[in-house]
Amino acid sequence: MKKWLLLTIISALALVLAACGGGESEGEAQSSEEYTAENPFIIKFSHVTAIESVKGQAADKFAQLVDEKTEGKVKVEVYPSSQLYGDNDELDALASGNVHMIAPSVTKMVKIDPRWQYVDMPYLFESDEHVQAFFDSEIAQSLMNSDALAANDIKGLAFWPNGFKHFSNNKHPLVTVDDYKGLKFRAQAGQVLEAQFETLGAGSATIAFGETYAALQQGTVDGAENPYNNFDTMKFYEVQPYLSTTQHGRVDYAIFVNKSFWESIPADLLAPVEEALAEATTYAQELAAEENAKSLENVKASGVVEVYEMTQEERDALKEALQPVYEEFEETITPELIEGINALR
Known part of the structure; x- marks a missing residue:
């Protein structure tokens, strides 16, 4: 909290100094004459997943569209697979302006606003259509445009879906609630996820996404939770022989930019960049x-993973077992957000 308070103070001072700069700064933000295909305006876009992942492909699509729509005057430099920043430090890098754009799993935003843990609430979403209805809703936009983000010089622009999470492990098939007891799972940071595993009688460890394969391989943790695409493109199937189609939660992304940087993009270049992002978002969806x-x-075709297809009854039993998570975190996530999402079913 002290760290984020410091960033907030720094951001506020930066805004004051920018205001004191007067018209010169404003004029620079509105002029694109100095930028050419040989001397482009650079946007650094960092993410943590593989190039072949949904996020990786969508990020590259965005870069391609920006190049086309600005005739090379704006270049998006994409850094995949934690090449520039890992998921434990990319948010700090964005707030400080060391990177301009990130696409984190939305639960990472808990550092700024605990409501973003909505995505970790078990069985809150029932289908991809339900998720998209939320992305398009006013309640989702209120999260994107919150005072908490603005105070940290961050602006939310778009949601990129990834998919429902499913549990995997290296011990045995996960069918009943008792099957989770005694296992240790890799988890993203957040109290909701800690409570989820505790409720199941399992342990958890917060491990950066780029370090998850090694942690699974070395036995630091027994299992993980991922959408099918992450499980596949990160090759977790090589170290996780059991996968159950639990569909218990979501991993979705959102595009965040450094607000001061974004507002410095010349107006006649910003319009095609935002148009490119809208098209890349449709592509990601x-x-x-x-x-x-x-x-x-x-x-399934790999021959090295036993995929257990959960029945609806088995999912319902898991959902019932995880209800204490709602009792503990409804006030944190807020009843308004949870009820708003439920109303979109």
């Missing part, structure tokens, strides 16, 4: 379902 289905088939 269409790609997610397709790639997850393809990845599930790849995993």
Whole structure:
């Protein structure tokens, strides 16, 4: 909290100094004459997943569209697979302006606003259509445009879907609630996820996404939770012989930019950049379902993973077992957000 308070103070001072700069700064933000294909305006876009992932493909699509629509005057430099920043430090890098654009799993935003843990609430969403209805809703936009983000010089621009999470492990098939007891799972940071595993009688460890394969391989943790596409493209199937189609939660992404940087893009270049992002977002939405289905088939065809197809009754039993998570975190996520999402079913 002290760290984020410091960033907030720094951001506020930066805004004051920018205001004191007067018209020169404003004029620079509105002029694009100095930028050419040989001397482009650079946007650094960092993410943590593989190039072949849904996020990786959508990021590259965005870069391609920006190049086309600005005739090379704006260049998006995409850094995949934690090449520039890992998922434990990319948010700090964005707030400080060391990177301009990120696409984190939305639960990472808990550092700024605990409501973003909505995505970790078990069985809150029932289908991809339900998720998209939320992305398009006013309640989702209120999260994107929150005072908490603005105070940290961050602006939310778009949601990119990834998919429903499913549990995997290296010990045995996960069918009943008792099967989770005693296992240790890799988890993203957040109290909701810690409570989820505790409720199941399992342990958890917060491990950066780029370090997850090694942690699974070395036995630091026994299992993980991922959409099919992450499980496939990160090759987790090589170290996780059991996968159950639990569909218990979501991993979705959102595009965040450094607000001061974004507002410095010349107006006549910003318009095609935002148009490119809108098209890349549509591309990501269409790609997610397709790639997850393809990845599930790849995993089944690998011959090294036992995929257990959960019945609805078995999912309902898991959902019932996880209800204490709602009792503990409804006030944190807020009843308004949870009820708003439920109303979109």
